Amino acid sequence: MPDETLPQPAREEMELVAVLRALGDPARLRLLAAYADGREHGCDQTYLGLEDLHKSTLSHHFRVLREAGVTTTRVAGRNRFVRLRRADLDARFPGLLDAILGGLSG
Amino acid sequence: MPDETLPQPAREEMELVAVLRALGDPARLRLLAAYADGREHGCDQTYLGLEDLHKSTLSHHFRVLREAGVTTTRVAGRNRFVRLRRADLDARFPGLLDAILGGLSG
Numbered sequence: 001m002p003d004e005t006l007p008q009p010a011r012e013e014m015e016l017v018a019v020l021r022a023l024g025d026p027a028r029l030r031l032l033a034a035y036a037d038g039r040e041h042g043c044d045q046t047y048l049g050l051e052d053l054h055k056s057t058l059s060h061h062f063r064v065l066r067e068a069g070v071t072t073t074r075v076a077g078r079n080r081f082v083r084l085r086r087a088d089l090d091a092r093f094p095g096l097l098d099a100i101l102g103g104l105s106g
Numbered sequence: 107m108p109d110e111t112l113p114q115p116a117r118e119e120m121e122l123v124a125v126l127r128a129l130g131d132p133a134r135l136r137l138l139a140a141y142a143d144g145r146e147h148g149c150d151q152t153y154l155g156l157e158d159l160h161k162s163t164l165s166h167h168f169r170v171l172r173e174a175g176v177t178t179t180r181v182a183g184r185n186r187f188v189r190l191r192r193a194d195l196d197a198r199f200p201g202l203l204d205a206i207l208g209g210l211s212g
Contacts, residue, residue: 016209021130026123093209099201103122 014069022068035084120175128174
């Protein structure tokens with residue numbers, strides 16, 4: 001079975017308010033920081049530094065990020081891999097991601 | 107009686123997550139667009155283009171923006187005047203405000 005990408009908005013469908021709402025949450029900002037390297041990440045809570053969250057809460061955060069267009073999720077068998085949509089975000093909202101990542105480290 | 111400024115975080119107390127959460131709302135983004143000129147604005151709903159909101163809802167939005175550090179509110183007698191804290195936002199989170207305002211008009 002080929003890998004599957006979970007539903008996500010196309011670049012031109014991404015909405016600023018949804019992106020800001022998605023990132024206006026401490027846990028989701030921590031996820032963003034983990035994804036900032038642009039690589040695919042598994043959903044292991046310990047690795048993500050989110051072992052304090054309930055599994056269903058974490059699933060909710062993954063979905064909010066994906067539905068806002070912040071991340072893309074690839075499903076391979078029982079595994080899911082999440083990656084930041086940096087090119088799409090940069091094209092749609094120039095400077096936004098860099099400003100937020102800068103604010104995270106500041 | 108001298109004018110009074112309502113409670114607000116100092117520049118160094120402003121938190122990225124609070125700013126993103128404050129702006130991750132359609133009505134508050136409309137307020138931001140109105141405040142983008144940097145001038146003081148009264149709280150007239152019609153003028154702000156928010157006549158569809160209940161007065162208490164609008165008050166809530168004003169408070170969320172102020173408590174996040176996005177705006178400052180001056181009280182003069184029975185009137186309140188709201189202004190964007192552009193210099194503070196630009197100093198604390200370089201590029202963030204411009205990226206959001208750019209995304210609003212894009």
